[in-house]
Amino acid sequence: MTDDAAPTVDPEETIDLLQELVRTPSPYFEEAEICEFVYDWLDARGHDPEYHHVSEPDITEYEGDNVVARLAGSDPDAPSLLLNAHVDTVKLVEDWEEDPCSGRIEGGKLYGQGACDMKGGLAAVMTAFDALADVPLAGDVLLTAVVDEEGPYGLGTDRLIRDGYTDDCDAAVVTEPGPILAQSDVENPALLLGARGRFLYDIEVRGHAAHGSQPEKGVNAVVEAGELAAALNDIETGDHPRLGSGSVCPLQIEGGSQTLSVPERARLMVDRHVVVGETMEDARADAERVVAELDLQSDVEIGFREAPDPDIVYGPYVTDEKHPLVTALADAARAVADTDPDYGYFSSVGDFNYLGDRADLPTVIVGPDGENIHGAGEFVYTDEVVEVADIVADAAVRFCG
Numbered sequence: 001m002t003d004d005a006a007p008t009v010d011p012e013e014t015i016d017l018l019q020e021l022v023r024t025p026s027p028y029f030e031e032a033e034i035c036e037f038v039y040d041w042l043d044a045r046g047h048d049p050e051y052h053h054v055s056e057p058d059i060t061e062y063e064g065d066n067v068v069a070r071l072a073g074s075d076p077d078a079p080s081l082l083l084n085a086h087v088d089t090v091k092l093v094e095d096w097e098e099d100p101c102s103g104r105i106e107g108g109k110l111y112g113q114g115a116c117d118m119k120g121g122l123a124a125v126m127t128a129f130d131a132l133a134d135v136p137l138a139g140d141v142l143l144t145a146v147v148d149e150e151g152p153y154g155l156g157t158d159r160l161i162r163d164g165y166t167d168d169c170d171a172a173v174v175t176e177p178g179p180i181l182a183q184s185d186v187e188n189p190a191l192l193l194g195a196r197g198r199f200l201y202d203i204e205v206r207g208h209a210a211h212g213s214q215p216e217k218g219v220n221a222v223v224e225a226g227e228l229a230a231a232l233n234d235i236e237t238g239d240h241p242r243l244g245s246g247s248v249c250p251l252q253i254e255g256g257s258q259t260l261s262v263p264e265r266a267r268l269m270v271d272r273h274v275v276v277g278e279t280m281e282d283a284r285a286d287a288e289r290v291v292a293e294l295d296l297q298s299d300v301e302i303g304f305r306e307a308p309d310p311d312i313v314y315g316p317y318v319t320d321e322k323h324p325l326v327t328a329l330a331d332a333a334r335a336v337a338d339t340d341p342d343y344g345y346f347s348s349v350g351d352f353n354y355l356g357d358r359a360d361l362p363t364v365i366v367g368p369d370g371e372n373i374h375g376a377g378e379f380v381y382t383d384e385v386v387e388v389a390d391i392v393a394d395a396a397v398r399f400c401g
């Protein structure tokens with residue numbers, strides 16, 4: 001790479017942009033204002049953005065828009081890269097001791113709800129994209145600023161996949177906060193090369209009511225749901241050399257009776273994290289085995305969470321350490337930060353599961369670090385936002401040629 005082909009990210013512009021993004025509240029399902037801001041920012045720089053409509057009429061009744069922009073490369077056969085960042089945050093939490101959207105900068109930290117998750121990463125891909133427009137690229141770079149990642153179904157990235165935006169991409173970078181959400185201790189620059197998957201399921205337990213003074217005449221659904229929760233808590237799950245182990249966490253038991261009756265109904269909600277090699281059918285089979293082994297007297301039915309579409313599944317994925325995108329990012333990290341990157345794996349699920357698993361794109365998370373994600377006092381380190389922008393821009397040139 002020669003110097004005149006190197007993209008230049010303006011640090012001050014990146015932090016100014018981040019501050020404006022943080023000052024625009026955008027809890028999930030309320031992203032219209034920030035989407036317009038992102039659209040206008042790209043439009044003002046001549047990037048010809050488009051709104052990509054996202055509609056989910058059945059469960060959430062959500063209507064919104066992703067913002068998408070493309071830098072067309074000169075060679076249709078060259079590798080093309082997807083940059084993905086979500087514009088939404090969690091709902092603003094109440095215990096902030098200042099305006100949750102202040103964007104205040106102090107001691108190298110920028111504060112605000114979503115500053116780290118992930119407006120820092122969003123600002124980084126936006127200025128990286130803008131810088132890439134000034135250098136010759138062989139392959140395309142597709143910028144996707146998506147809605148509703150923090151909501152229940154990841155509807156923004158889901159819709160990108162359904163509408164074919166990922167079909168012509170060869171790999172994806174997601175600039176979610178990296179180190180703080182990694183499974184192991186890593187420091188930036190860090191490349192997170194995969195994530196476990198997650199399924200939610202319910203177990204309906206239907207016992208048999210009787211007078212509460214004679215419990216032996218009934219079948220107590222609350223007691224049997226409790227036995228199930230304890231047994232599920234102890235099961236062995238799959239292992240993976242990189243992703244670690246799967247896990248089971250009984251989340252909630254509801255049901256029962258407040259009168260003098262043996263409760264006839266209870267419902268147990270279970271979170272199951274899985275590693276590569278474990279499917280939803282495996283998770284179901286594990287739960288069925290536990291039910292069978294307990295020999296309960298209740299009728300038991302296992303159901304997986306209703307989603308707007310059966311494809312909406314957070315499956316696990318791992319990206320090969322030798323994939324050209326990983327090499328490009330590692331070389332970029334060395335060029336920008338003068339050090340080898342750390343490697344790790346993400347601890348939770350997000351849009352990257354859709355890209356890495358459903359869209360089958362080699363996907364790497366690289367993002368700025370911070371603290372108090374999803375809580376009061378959330379902040380991002382401003383120098384890491386700029387560093388991530390530089391790494392993404394540099395890596396895109398290496399990957400796309």
Ligand SMILES: [Zn+2]
Nearest residue numbers: 117118176350
């Ligand atoms: Zn996030």
